[in-house]
Amino acid sequence: MTRFNEHSKPIVSMRLMLGVAVLALLALCSMMVGVMDLSLMNLTDESTQVLLISRIPRTLAVMLTGVSLAVAGMVMQMLARNRFVEPSTTGTLESALLGMLVVALFAPGLGVMSKTLIATAFAMGGSLIFMLLLRSIPLRSAVMVPLVGIMFSSVVAAVATFIAYRFNLLQSLANWTNGDFSVLLRGRYELLWITLVCAVLAYLYADRFTLAGMGRSFTTNLGMNYSVVLFTGLLLVSMIAAITVTTAGMVPFLGLVVPNVVSLLMGDNLRRSLPWVALLGAGFMLFCDLLSRLLRYPYEVPVGTVMGVLGSVFFIYLLLKRTQPRHV
Numbered sequence: 001m002t003r004f005n006e007h008s009k010p011i012v013s014m015r016l017m018l019g020v021a022v023l024a025l026l027a028l029c030s031m032m033v034g035v036m037d038l039s040l041m042n043l044t045d046e047s048t049q050v051l052l053i054s055r056i057p058r059t060l061a062v063m064l065t066g067v068s069l070a071v072a073g074m075v076m077q078m079l080a081r082n083r084f085v086e087p088s089t090t091g092t093l094e095s096a097l098l099g100m101l102v103v104a105l106f107a108p109g110l111g112v113m114s115k116t117l118i119a120t121a122f123a124m125g126g127s128l129i130f131m132l133l134l135r136s137i138p139l140r141s142a143v144m145v146p147l148v149g150i151m152f153s154s155v156v157a158a159v160a161t162f163i164a165y166r167f168n169l170l171q172s173l174a175n176w177t178n179g180d181f182s183v184l185l186r187g188r189y190e191l192l193w194i195t196l197v198c199a200v201l202a203y204l205y206a207d208r209f210t211l212a213g214m215g216r217s218f219t220t221n222l223g224m225n226y227s228v229v230l231f232t233g234l235l236l237v238s239m240i241a242a243i244t245v246t247t248a249g250m251v252p253f254l255g256l257v258v259p260n261v262v263s264l265l266m267g268d269n270l271r272r273s274l275p276w277v278a279l280l281g282a283g284f285m286l287f288c289d290l291l292s293r294l295l296r297y298p299y300e301v302p303v304g305t306v307m308g309v310l311g312s313v314f315f316i317y318l319l320l321k322r323t324q325p326r327h328v
Helices: 008-032 045-080 092-106 112-136 144-166 170-177 190-204 206-212 216-221 226-247 254-266 270-294 303-323
Strands: none
Touching: 008 045, 008 270, 045 112, 045 190, 045 206, 045 226, 045 254, 045 270, 092 112, 092 144, 092 170, 092 226, 112 144, 112 190, 112 226, 144 170, 190 206, 190 226, 190 270, 206 216, 206 226, 206 270, 216 226, 254 270, 254 303, 270 303
16 A cells, blocks of 8 residues: 655645646636637627536536546445446446436426436446346456446346337437537536535545445444445445436446546545546546547537547456466
């Protein structure tokens, strides 16, 4: 484990300040990039309205999504005791998507909050089923855990696709499947602030999640209720997944890339690493969103596609690195 002393604290503070500065620069670039040219030095009434209605809300939505999904991935990895899992490889996001589809089919007139609660319940159910699968299947390798999760996610996605095809909802399914922030304006992104609350709660429960990651017996011996801690963590992850799917659509692999990078740099202390996970998650999400807008400017590539490509490459790299034989 990494040891910190009085000499390392200024270094950590400088790195944190540098990270915040880079994040602020990315946020500024996000607000300036678009079809309409803007200049902070010469704002007109029209450009001010564009900033307030479109650019600033979109930037905030991207940052909130990055923070919450990265934290959710870190919590999921602790609870599953595996570095290869995150909401998109455990069936959590797909289960939330299935919940949205059921709402669109049976109760399309429900409000956004009611839809989110139902999607959260479905996401929670999918997360619990995944955890039960891990207990019932003998796993001889850490690589088997994400493979089980991917297969379970594929089954849930196939069920959702069949229902959407059967009831002519494929277009709605496609909108939820691929993350896209181009439609997020003022009044349509505010639900994402709840994910920030969930991320803060995850930080407050960080020590409990760290202990739960060491196993049921270890957690019980320390006088904690393992089931309660597990349920709390899965509930926070499910709520984040449901809100992001409801608001912006699915953004895969973000919760896999960011926690692994932070873990390589800072170790497995959840309370110490979560702020860096949130910071890097927001920055990486802003970078992918900028890339999605610049690849075919003035048109946009869905940010879920960009994140899926980058994240899948990193995921394959992690798998190959883990399975590579070690020479003594």
